[in-house]
Amino acid sequence: LHSFGGALGYLPSGLLADSFGNRGNLLMLTFWWVGLGYLLASWAPGFWSLAFLFALAGCGDAAWHPLATSILVQSDPQNRGQALGLHAIGGTLSAVIGPVIVGFLLVSMDWRETLHWLILPTLMVGVLFLWIRKWVPEQPHRKAFSKEDLQHLWKSWTKKRGLLIICLISSYHMSLVALMSMIPLYLREFHGLSSAMTGLAFGMMVLFGAFMQPLMGRFSDRAGRRRVIVFGIATAAVCAFMIPVLENFGLLSMIIIFLLVGVGLLEGIRSSVLAAAVEFTGSREGTTLGFAFTLMDGIGAFGALLAGWAAGIQFSHAFLLAGILCIFSLILCFSVSFVTPVRHTQSDKT
Numbered sequence: 001l002h003s004f005g006g007a008l009g010y011l012p013s014g015l016l017a018d019s020f021g022n023r024g025n026l027l028m029l030t031f032w033w034v035g036l037g038y039l040l041a042s043w044a045p046g047f048w049s050l051a052f053l054f055a056l057a058g059c060g061d062a063a064w065h066p067l068a069t070s071i072l073v074q075s076d077p078q079n080r081g082q083a084l085g086l087h088a089i090g091g092t093l094s095a096v097i098g099p100v101i102v103g104f105l106l107v108s109m110d111w112r113e114t115l116h117w118l119i120l121p122t123l124m125v126g127v128l129f130l131w132i133r134k135w136v137p138e139q140p141h142r143k144a145f146s147k148e149d150l151q152h153l154w155k156s157w158t159k160k161r162g163l164l165i166i167c168l169i170s171s172y173h174m175s176l177v178a179l180m181s182m183i184p185l186y187l188r189e190f191h192g193l194s195s196a197m198t199g200l201a202f203g204m205m206v207l208f209g210a211f212m213q214p215l216m217g218r219f220s221d222r223a224g225r226r227r228v229i230v231f232g233i234a235t236a237a238v239c240a241f242m243i244p245v246l247e248n249f250g251l252l253s254m255i256i257i258f259l260l261v262g263v264g265l266l267e268g269i270r271s272s273v274l275a276a277a278v279e280f281t282g283s284r285e286g287t288t289l290g291f292a293f294t295l296m297d298g299i300g301a302f303g304a305l306l307a308g309w310a311a312g313i314q315f316s317h318a319f320l321l322a323g324i325l326c327i328f329s330l331i332l333c334f335s336v337s338f339v340t341p342v343r344h345t346q347s348d349k350t
Contacts, residue, residue, distance in 0.1 A: 007298045008055075009062030014290020017070040017139075024133030026067055031126030033060030035119045042115040065091075065293055070286035073278055075137060080278060081217025081225075085271035092210035096203045149284065156281050157291075161336055165280055168332040169292055172233065172273060173300030175325035176266045179240065180206070181304035182311055182318040183259060190315045191252055205260050209267025217271035225276040225338045232269035233326050233333065236262040240323035244316035266326075270296075276338050 013026075020026055037057025044050035065087075072083040098118075105114040156162050183205065188198045220228035239262030246255045277292045278285050303325065310317040 007294050009059035010066055010290040010293040013063035014066035014286040017067045017286025018284045021139050023067055024136030028129035028133050030060050030064040031122050035123040035126060038115050038119045042112045066286045066290035069289050073285050079221050080275040081220040081272050082214050084274050085214030085217035088213045089210050092206060096206055164332055164336040168329055169273060169295045170299040171325050172329045173296040174303030175322045177300050177303035178307035178322040179263055182307045186315055201256050205263040208260055208264035212264050212268030213271045216268040220272035225272050228272045229269050230333055232265040233329050236266040237323045237326035240319045243319040247316055
């Protein structure tokens with residue numbers, strides 16, 4: 001339900017990012033939304049009220065991303081990939097460090113008190129944004145969403161090229177989620193690593209991918225989206241297919257290295273994929289990014305479901321499935337053009 005709430009927040013936030021002038025106020029609102037949502041969740045009397053409030057807080061958390069990323073790609077249109085990659089680092093660091101902090105807090109207090117401590121940084125940043133918001137660039141060409149805009153977006157995404165890009169984004173993220181969802185269980189249950197070693201290995205993979213995003217994004221800004229996306233997906237496919245082979249020889253160290261490279265490069269091209277989506281529509285960056293985030297966290301999440309089904313047959317089958325999804329993504333990548341359309345935003349021309 002938390003993920004579902006997040007998926008609901010992306011597209012409306014993207015629409016607001018493109019039509020609201022003072023985006024600093026919107027960014028400030030997301031911090032208060034998340035903080036107050038989790039604060040209310042800490043007082044929830046039962047499971048369903050807790051789940052609903054977690055979903056509400058997740059919706060506010062998701063709303064931040066289309067707002068922030070649309071500002072970044074408009075501010076530096078020549079380096080969209082790099083800008084999107086830099087944005088990803090902060091969220092990934094919190095996703096890795098956050099559970100560790102929670103673990104320490106839960107040793108000495110219950111989950112309700114833990115939530116109170118966790119929302120403090122969020123609310124503090126919300127207070128700081130009372131001053132920071134004035135430095136956030138305003139929407140350069142604010143325009144309410146019109147029927148023409150909706151028709152343009154609908155036609156763009158429902159044509160052959162748009163549908164291929166939708167399938168590419170979805171299958172790419174399904175392969176990434178399939179890999180990441182099974183790795184901790186695979187290392188812990190199949191290879192018998194301790195919880196600490198499993199967490200360390202998985203954390204290294206996630207962090208490597210996070211720091212690769214701005215680097216690969218910058219490279220795609222210079223060399224082109226297709227080259228970088230193909231390189232990342234193809235390498236990840238090889239790594240995924242190699243896991244069952246290495247497993248037969250009992251080469252755990254090599255398995256971890258191949259998983260590190262596969263996850264790192266597959267996560268590393270995320271910023272390039274998002275930049276390609278923005279360049280496809282050529283306008284309404286916030287809406288486009290909101291739609292892309294929805295695809296990744298919505299349809300892409302089915303990768304975990306499929307990987308769980310494959311692992312139920314045999315653990316190594318989950319990695320074969322991830323490799324097959326990568327191959328499918330490669331086929332789509334070669335089937336679609338990444339050339340920027342004729343229609344541009346004003347920020348693209350500057």
